[in-house]
Amino acid sequence: MLTVSDLGAAGRRADASGDAIVAWAGRRGYEVVVRSVVPDETDRIAGKLARWADSGEVDLVLTTGGTGLTARDRTPEATAAVLDRRAPGIAEALRAAGGRRLPGAWLSRGLAGTRGATVIVNLPGSPGGVTDGLSALEPFLDHAVALASGARTAH
């Protein structure tokens, strides 16, 4: 999982959103293979995403941060650069669920899709946004990962 944050990368802010993802992954039975914090720089973000997806060892990459409307927010552009295929419905589901609770959730520009057999999903940056986003993903995320990774599913 990748946290995108200038302050986080500079060691000036604790990665509470990343912690929330790791705690959630533990409860869900996902193994967190790798975790990193990078600044809001397109190349740094895209590099991590591509390397992890292409390693063959990561079924799912969740990012947090950098999806908003400020000049520094570049996570969607970095993600677009590395995705093979877009899955717009995953991003729509995140925003529709988040927007019901907090209208600002509609402002997330996050993308989702696949690179090879890896699912990549951009979550919002705030711990609350991460928690809402993970709840929205839960009903279909296992299925998405199984389809993309080629695993057989009963569905």
Next chain:
Amino acid sequence: MLTVSDLGAAGRRADASGDAIVAWAGRRGYEVVVRSVVPDETDRIAGKLARWADSGEVDLVLTTGGTGLTARDRTPEATAAVLDRRAPGIAEALRAAGGRRLPGAWLSRGLAGTRGATVIVNLPGSPGGVTDGLSALEPFLDHAVALASGARTAH
């Protein structure tokens, strides 16, 4: 209407989803001008869509299949290659309606839009997904076809 299915094209699976579309079209008073089954191959899908749209005899193309996250699912990419203009709201409406009943509907990567005067909509592959999708389209599909084809509408 176009069914995208490796098994269907090989004659190894009955086209239940295509049958559901044809039955629906009959109830709605649409004439099914042409029906075909192709494998999950981008060029084959795109070729059919372009030929039908460019024939001037087809107001609406509904596809079923190939919108998911497995490595073989290529219908959205083939559709993107032939669309002149995207109509993202049609795809959003399909997923929002489907996702309320079955969370996996958010995983459909289907697109919609126009090529010339023809409306093209990607429906999911399962008969249930087709049925839910057609229900979601009904309130605005006639209007969409009329606008795209240049017919005068009262609206």
Next chain:
Amino acid sequence: MLTVSDLGAAGRRADASGDAIVAWAGRRGYEVVVRSVVPDETDRIAGKLARWADSGEVDLVLTTGGTGLTARDRTPEATAAVLDRRAPGIAEALRAAGGRRLPGAWLSRGLAGTRGATVIVNLPGSPGGVTDGLSALEPFLDHAVALASGARTAH
């Protein structure tokens, strides 16, 4: 704010949708810096959007018209040509709110995003669509403009 309308630009139709936006802006305390009516021509639309955004004097551009499925509707394509970054959730929120009241709202192909520090949002063409759209935007629009323009926000 920009009204896109062949009839409006020819002086053959009053700009009721533009009037609705101006009235709304007044109630919200926005200053309308510039207002114009252009025909449904991609270059004319894109030219206005780019010039206004690049002037440094416009925080928000709202367009009305040209987002439908007829052959003349080109506002989304013109908008795509000038946006630096897409904000798909703003367009999704508009359609989700509009579609609940009027199914035809799903047919709007409108986009939203930023060019530099300016937020650009495509609203539907009808006065009713504009009113519904502005209501849907209200909960997050100030926040969007503040983020894009670099203003500090408490959020």
